[in-house]
Each structure stands twice: as C-alpha cells, then as structure tokens.
Amino acid sequence: MYRIDKSRLAELFAAISGNQDLFLPLRKADQTNYGLWSEEECFDLDTLKTVKSAKDCFFPQSEVLYRCKNEDGKLSIDPQKLCDRPFVVFGMRACDVKAIEVLDRVFLSDPVDTFYAARREHGTIVSLACHEPEETCFCKNFGIDAAEPGADVETWIIEDGLYWKPLTEKGEALTVSLAGLLENADAASTPDAAEKAEKAVAKEQSSIREIIEKLPLSHLDLSRFKPENTMELFDSPLWEELYKPCLACGTCTFVCPTCQCYDIRDFDGGKNGVQRYRCWDSCMYSDFTMMAHGNLRTSQMQRFRQRFMHKLVYYPANNDGLYSCVGCGRCVSKCPASLNIVKVIKKMGGEA
C-alpha cells in the first residue's frame, strides 16, 4: 500500500503523463468525461459517474481501420497503426472496471480484435473506490464491490489522502515509476504507516459497503434471466408495455460501459482516398438491422427487446452467466424517457 496527499494529485498526474498518456475524468463545459490530461485541464474525481464511461479509452467511439486509395484502378490498403504507446486510465470505478471484462470477452475472443487488444496491452488501469455511491447505482447485483474496485492499481480517496494499492505486474511497474511521489505504506518497510493505511482503507470500505447495502436498487431479483428462459422472456407481452415511451435514441447505448456493437462505414476523402472507420452503433436505431431487401426488426419494441435480452440473457448464455450490465446506473440517470434496465429487470423479473 502507498499513499499520497490529495493536494499533490496534480504532481502525481504530471509524473504519470511524463512517461505515457494519462486519461482521467476532466471537467469541461459543465460535464465530466474521460479525457487526455494536461496541466491546463481541470480533473474531477468527485463526480461519481462520468457521462460516458472509460470505454472510449479502449474502444473509441470512432476509429479508422484502414485507408484505401484507388490510383488508376489500382487499389492500395494501408491499415491503421495499432496503439503502441503506453497509457494510463486513472479513476475508473468498479463498475467500469468490470465492464472492461465484459468487453474483453467480446473483443479478445477468437478472432482477436487487434485494435482493441493493442490498447488493452498498452493500457494500465488505476481504479478508484466510490466514496459515496448514489441511488442510481446497482453494481452489487452483479457481484461488483465498489469498495474494492480492482484493475491494475486500486485506490481510495480518504479525507486528504489517496491510498494506492498495486494489484498486477503492470500496476507494480507504474508504482515503481512513481516511487519519488508515493509514500510507502508497506508492512515490511514502514509498519506504522502500513497499519494506519490499512485501517483507514478498511474503515472506508465498510462505510462504502454500508451505503451500498441501503441503496434502493441494490437488491434486484435477476433469477429469471437465464438462458433456459430465453423464449419465455422473448415472448413476454410486457415488452409491448415497457418500450412505449422509448424515443429510439442511442443515449442508453452510448453511455453504457458494456455496449459494444459497432458499424463500419466509409469516409470518402476524394483524392485522399477512403477512410474505412468503425464507430459505435446502437441496436436501438432503426437502420441497425436494415438490409437492402428489408429489416428483420421492424418495430421499436423489437429493438428495445433486443438490447435487454442481449444484456441479460444472450450475452450470459455465451459467457458463463456473466451479465452484460454492471449496474453503473448511467442509463437510469440519462434516458430521456426515464426508461432503463432496472425497470426491465423489475418488470420482467416479476418484481413490479
């Protein structure tokens, strides 16, 4: 365990970004989102939920796959260079960390998505425990502990200090590189500091867990969402009722840390060639399944159903029961029509 004064965080960030890119929650135009740190930027570790998750750092909303030129009828293809520069993502919450595992199972399964894999390889994640989880949080239902956020390094902000605990080789390496800044609170070398730090963290953890226990959405019944109920859930008349206010926008999809569907499109730069890029897509959009000769999901109800069936039934069926929801609650606070996965879980799960 290590510790640094909260007042020295800017120094810490400067030190990290000296060796690699650093992405962390930045306050810009009244909103907090992950962005590239520089001294002019204003970091914000108090906002619990960034608008978008840190998904962008590994699976950007838009990225070029390759460039293609046609010169006198001869085509040439120039693949986009893979990420080869180390970077650190600081401040990811436990839910967003878990979401990376959900994404890994998609992008790192055979055949590996090399663009994503390169970013995972070069990225080090420093997580941050949630000091005060909010009422829109429901991570507990998915076995996530916001008091122990995991990843390469996990940290807690307690009063005027940041407590730092490396968990992996990558985390150790980052810690070593910051040796001049982080105060050692290791049991072997500094037993007193270690005891103090362990105590402070343990106290913080139990306080976080106490709050979570009391949150209104912490105890959802997910028992009906399993592969053997696929048809029963799919055919439920409740979808017809649930989807009604849905505006068919992509807010839930784009703020979701686990949504991973994408589109591949061309940007025609004329003489400069064509950039084939991929970008996030949403199963809520009507053109998602549109083909030249028709659309297999013609109603918003079907599209709405697909999103939740995928998260709660289809994805778990392929991934040892792991749900493709981490309970971050972004959809709960952002849906323009106040729809969200909690309402689906309650209604379809028989609670409401």
Place this chain on the structure above:
Amino acid sequence: MCECSCGGKTKPDTLIPMIGVITDIRTETPDVKTFRVVGRDGKKLFEHMPGQCAFVSVPGVGEAMFSITSSPTNTEFQEFSIKRCGTLTDYLHNMTAGEEITVRGPYGNSFPVETALKGQNLLFIAGGIGLAPLRSVINYVLDKRDSYGAVDILYGSRSMDDLVQLKEIREVWAKTPGVDVYLTIDREQEGWDGHVGFVPSYLKELEFATDKTVLVCGPPIMIKFVLAALTEMGFDKTQVYTTLELRMKCGVGKCGRCNIGSKYVCKDGPVFRCDEIDELPPEY
C-alpha cells in the same frame, strides 16, 4: 499476405481486407451477375468450405457479405453470384473484368460436407439467388461423387430468365450420373416446356423418399413453405439444413447486428440445422 505497408510483419486484423481482381463477369439473369475473383498474383485468395461467406467491398461505396458460390474444389478462383439490390451491388454490376475490389474472409461455418452429409443421399432445394450458396456444395459433392449417395436438385425461380447458372445446371449437373435435376418457374412462359409452379408445391408433387438430407436456400417465404412441405412429407427437422442471411458488418460475431438469441449468424452460422433454428427467437 496482405498488401499493406506493414511489409507482412504482423498478421493484419480480420477486418482488413485483401485486394481482389475481377477476372470475369457472367450475366446470369437480368439482375444477377457472377463475379470471378482472384488475388493480384492471379491465385485464389483463400481456401474456404461450402456455405462460407466473404465480404466484398468497393471502398467508398460499401462492403457487404456474400456467399461464395464456387466450390472449394476449384483451385483457381472464387466466385460470387450477386443480385443487384442496393448501392454496393449496383456499383458491382457496373464494373468490368480487370477492375479491383477488396475481399475479406472466409467467414462463418459451412455445410457439414465432411461429416453429417458424407455418404448421404442429398436433396438440394433452391429458389432464385438462393442457389448461390448451394452451388458451392453441389459442385463439391459432384467433384467427390463417390463420397455421397444420390443427388436431387430442385431449383425454381420467378421465370426462365431468373434461373441462375442455367448453363452449368444443364450441361454439367444434369449430365452427371446419379444426379437428377428438377427445374420449375412460377408462371407459364413462352419457350419453357418444363415444370411450372412454386417450389414448395413441386416438392410435394415429386414425393421424395425421406432417406435424404435436405439443403434449402431461397427467399424466406419459400423456405417457410418448403419446411412445412418437408414436415408434411415426413422429413425430420434434423435432416434439413439452411443458411440465414442478415445484416452483417464484422463477420466475427462482435459488431452485434446479426445477433439472434445467443447466436451470431456470421460466426455461428450462416448454416443451421432446422432444429437449431427452432431454438432461436423468431427474428430471421
């Protein structure tokens, strides 16, 4: 090997295509053309199995998944029979031999030609452009004639002019021993002395024995009625294979749009045994 500037050092992502050269374009019907494609070195782009698909693209126009209609036993090239029905296919139809496109693949599973189909009597049922994926299997089976039993091919289209690969059907398939070909068109037409009627009703008239494994491909409505007819004739769903067609972008089960139930049609399909399809939510 890829044609990119990496110099072949790293294995490119599956989303990065190869460059293909169109060496021949055959007009099959007023709206279907068959494109023969090789690599720039004149050789076949990749090996595939019958039923597999590949993405064909014209950069700046679009990219779409097509089934490979040539047989794996063809060592020289790949062929795609493509119906004109959108922006990309329009563009492809206006291309000429010698022009370049991009191709990536093969993707998806294949008809179980080396396992479940081996030694079986086979009944192929196709409608319109649905012959494209089945042609790959038919030519594979014909090239390894001794490994399979009797072959029946029932193929129908709207009109005489809409039957694809007619030359090959008449000159090769119909003349191969142990192969029976049944053609039909939807409506009477001058110059046609063959059968007239929809594929499902012709199927019932033909009264095939149920000792066959059936491979079906065609428009969804035809498949629906063919399956009903087969059930009526006493075939079990485990004897019937078909291929599904959905919107696809990646080909590797990640982009999400061909997801039905826990399956991704591009990766877990496109070939499904009909009893497997029954277990999926009806979204195809």
Place this chain on the structure above:
Amino acid sequence: MQELITRAKELLADGTVSRVLGWKKGDMGWDPEPAYFEKEEDLKDFVYNPFCGANLSKYLIAAGKLPGTTLVFLKPCDTYSFNQLTKEHRVKREKTYIIGVGCHGTLKAEKVLSAGIKGIEDAAIEGDTLKVKTLYGEKEMPLMDALLERCQVCKGKTHVVFDELIGAEEGEEAGPGGLAGNRFAKVEELEAMPPKERFAFWQEQLSKCIRCNACRNVCPACSCLKCVFDGNQFDSSQKANADTFEEQMFHIIRAYHVAGRCTDCGECSRVCPEGIPLQLLNRKFIKDINTFYGEYQAGADTESRAPLTDFTFEDVEPGIVSERGGGR
C-alpha cells in the same frame, strides 16, 4: 394530481377516450416516464409533479394512428408543440382530448440531486421555493436553481389549445411565480461575443456531443419519417464524426430544418446527456425571425402562415447578412 386521475377515470369510463397519455411513477421519485393508461386501475401509477418535464405532444403522432380518442395532459408550453404538429398535419386534433394542466415550472432532476437532495419521493412548488419530500424529511431549495432552462425563461402559462383546463386559468401570465427571464439574454450574450470567442464556446459545447440523437428524436419539430441523417446514401449519415467538431453540422443542419417551426419547447436541452445548450441555436433563429418578420411564435395557432414559408414584398433581402456584419 388526484383531480387529474379522477377526470381521466371519468373520461375512460364514459367512453370519451380510449386511452390516457400521461406520466407514470418511476423508481426514484424524480424519474417519471411518459406512459399510456388504458384501464382505470392502471391510473394508480399516474403521477403529475414538477419532475414531469416530458412534452407528450410528439407521442400523439403515434397515438393518432390508434383507434379511438387519446386523452393527453399538456402543460402550457406543450400545447404550442401540439398546435404546430396540427399545422403540419402530423397529429389529429379530432382524435385528441386535451386537458391543459397547470404548471409552475418543471425540474432538472440533476440540479436537484447535485444540490445534495437525496432519497426524493415527491416535489412541490411553493412560490419561489421548491419543496422536496425525501426519505430524510422535507428539503427546500430555491426554485430557480432547480428549474429546467426553458422554465427559467418561461414563455407563458397560457394553453393555446385544450378541451378543458385543470389547475390552470385561461390567459395566465408567464413564469414560475409570474417571473419570466428574458429568454434571449444568452443569445444576446453570444451575439455580442467576438466571432473567435463565440466559435470557441460552441466548439467546446458541441464537441461533447455523442451523436445519440436524443435531441432529434425527442423534438416535436423533427417528425420526418426518414431523417436525412439516417440515410445511407449521403455522407450526411454519420453515427460518429470524422473530426471532433463535425457535430456542428448535425446540430446546425437540424436547427435550420426546424427554424420557424421550433416552438422553443426546450426538449432538446432537457434530454441532452451532455448538457449542451441546444435551445440557444434554435432561439437564435427565433430571435432573427422576430427581428426580420415581426414577432412570431410557432404553434401559437394552427392557421397563420409561417414567415419562412411565406412570401411578402416586405421580406428582408439576402443583403441583410452583410448589413448586419455577418460574413466578415
């Protein structure tokens, strides 16, 4: 609220309407969702409180295709949207029974939550104060700090179309507590900025856009069956942006498309997950229309000809752009 439920039950019972379009209780007390009620007993979940910001007018496009009449509860500013949709032949007045509901301002839940008010159960407006019933007792905050932007500059409590009113009087004055701010104040502020500064403002705001299309999909003026941004055949179709400021194209094109039809209902800003003040783009058009063609309020009636789709010899000439110092 009880009065609304009682009346809705009566109208359902006597067959005047086949369904009720209103708001349904959410999980949190601050997240009611737009909902249809078809049976009297369903109305137990009906709610109307200051968190019911959603403008239900656009849902009537779909409701108009259902058999029978739909009862809808519209707040004063929602009625402008309904009128405008009637004018554009998108909703059916004769298949809609409108109860105009009184409104003292609607809330931005995020503002209430970030003021530290938690465990919200219900809210009520008393004068300039917002009183919130919470799990931890009653909390208060200044109303102005909790309101949606559109309510801070309320354009009036008058319902321009209704079958009956509940909790409202005909021809009421504007604003929460009768106080309306100048809705063009921020536009004027932007106009006064040097171009570079103004560009920087919009660049910072618009580069937050995640292209979720919530603004478009919620907008009552965006009722095209097929949006140009959803087409595949044009480069206009993007789900992501070629560069970080390309979002401007989406928002500016959209602002042009709704110009003269936008009633300033403020739904675009209400739903934006990134808090982009999109209403300012539309309001700039409204302000210019007022300047060039005389005061005009889209949706105030269903008959008048809109300035931008009408021709008169008094219309301004294109030269107005350079006269005003634009295009420099």
